[in-house]
Amino acid sequence: MSIGGFPSLVEDMKVFQRERLNDHYGVTAFVISNTISAMPFLVLITFISGTVFNFMVHLHPGFEHHIFFVLCLYASVTVVESLMMAIASIVPNFLMGIIIGAGIHGIFMLVSGYFRLPNDIPKPVWRYPMSYISFHFWALQVKEKY
Incomplete structure (x- = not known):
């Protein structure tokens, strides 16, 4: 369920709130920079786990099918991380945030x-x-089937 990065995101939100009050940068810059900074890690995680899973389960052969599977996995993990980012902006306690995220x-x-x-x-x-x-x-x- 990819909620392991939630505690660090809560700490980032505390820093962001202080810097937002001092008018250093806005919400859009924080969201875009957080997404871009998490992207290489998520690509690496999805490519490694998707490759292992693809060859263990013997999914459709072919490079195009493998890339499509990895991209779908990446999109799913990105959606989960985005949802947890939204929860982190509402719930400042990381344990309660993980519980709420897992419940959702x-x-x-x-x-x-x-x-x-x-x-x-x-x-x-x-x-x-x-x-x-x-x-x-x-x-x-x-x-x-109809």
């Missing part, structure tokens, strides 16, 4: 189709607003 990811997994098909999920709350918010739902779309 757990709810996203419940409504995305891991355990039940999307048509079997109750529609009023869990299907329409929650499953469409979940980024897992879009990765696990099941094509139905």
